[in-house]
Amino acid sequence: MLEDPAAHGVDLDRTMVLHELTRDEWPATRAHAEQFVLSLLRENRVRLVQVARASRSLKITVMDDSRQSQRIIERGPWALWDEYETGGAVPQQGGIRLCLHAKGKVGDALIAPEIGDRPFRQVMGFNADEAGRSRRDEAARKNPLRQGVYPLIDRGRGRERCEAFLYERFGVRWEKSYCSFCFPVSMGAMDAHLDRMRAHPDIAGRALRLEYTSVSLNPQAKLFGRRSLLEQFDPGRGEDRPVLAAFEEELTCPWALYHVRRILPVSKADPTRRGRPMRSVERVHVGSWQATPSATPRTLPPRAPRPIIRRCSQLGSRDSSRAQRTCTAGEPLPTVDRSSLAPCMVITAAQGAFSASRASAVGST
Incomplete structure (x- = not known):
């Protein structure tokens, strides 16, 4: 498209390339894009807009808007990582995908005022092995003026063929682009x-x-x-x-105890199905993780004389009824078995991960 835009019906003066910032792209991918892609965009004076979320709300901020961009910006004021960290969650394999908040919805919010009431084409880089993504993209289209274009799929170019082309053109192995904390559905x-x-x-x-x-x-x-x-x-x-x-x-940080409550409502549309779950996460105590040579218990200093947790589940146990117990302030938490993912308690988590979670989580119930 850059070398022969007319053959593709493209006017580079009216073309805008979007970089929707998520923060956690792999360093090599970001470096390759900065070294090779930016030079091509500058050479052809193509407009590059780097946009991100401005806050936890879906407001956006433009980090860079230029035909001579010099660098790939890594993150904006609110990144996808922040979304998961403050919510105490990881990317889901089903249900709502938060990455849409950092990519698709951010791009849509920028395009709407740019395009106005004019029809436009949006070129997507899905390769021929990802035809399902193009179908989902079409199904999710909300703007009737938008036409999705999928040139790699139209030309039958799958991932291996694309990687071979990039190696022949630039002399480097171009690894797959995805967030470093994503899961196999996206990363291959x-x-x-x-x-x-x-x-x-x-x-x-x-x-x-x-x-x-x-x-x-x-x-x-x-x-x-x-x-x-x-x-x-x-x-x-x-x-x-x-x-x-x-x-x-990473675990040598302040720790806290949380009171976790969940509601699993039925669906309003179909009472026979479960609706979207809601969770309240309330921080009730802050302490430290104190290691010893023989064992590594996670302990909290005494502050309140009353019980602060009524039910705790030891995550390593399949029989939750045997793991239920009552904890009082100042009582040592279970000894950590480092071969287990979460050997402590369902209400134990790094304090820094929840700087913004309490108000939203409690409010949802």
Whole structure:
């Protein structure tokens, strides 16, 4: 399209390329885009708009709007990571996909005032192996003036063929683009994903902490459905130890106890089906994680004489009735078995993950 725009019916002066910031793109992908893609856009004077969410609301902010952009901006004021971290969650394999808030809805909010009441074409980079994504994109279309265009699918170019083209053109292996904390539906091969994690243990440690917090609040909320990310790393394997060490470092932060309540309502449209669940997460106590040479209990200092939690579920137990107990302020939490994803309690999570969760979560009930 850049080399022969007329052949594709494209006017570069009226073309806008959107970069919707999520924050957690892999470093190599971002570096390749900055080195190769930006130079092509600058050479052809194509307008690049880098846009992100301005806050937890769906308001947006334009981070860069230029025909001579010099760098790929990593994040805006509110990133997709912030959405999951403040909510104590991980990307879902079903239901509402929060990534739409960081990508599709952000782009739509920018396009609407730019285009006005004129028809337009939106070119999407789905390859021929992702025909289902193009169908979902068409089904989700809300603007009748929009026409989705899928050139890679139309030309039958799947991922392998696209990667071969990029290598021939630029001389580098262009790895798949996706958020570092995403799951296999989006990222493809698990082995390749774990190799990228091992190459970036700091990124892996952050993703493991995100999952740890999520599972601490909901034992079912693992990154890969029934499997967790932590289960993929073996402390007996040398190449995995830096990842697990980074995870341990992530956990050296203030800790808190949370009172978690859930409502599982029936659907208003169909009483025979379950509706969207609601959760209240209330922080009731803040403390520290104190390690000892022989064991690593997570303890909280005494503050209140009254019981602060009425029910706790030890996440490692399949029989929740045996794990129920009463905790009082100042009582040591269970000893940590580091081979388990969430060996403490359903109300245990890193304090920093919930700076904005209490008002919204409590308000939802």
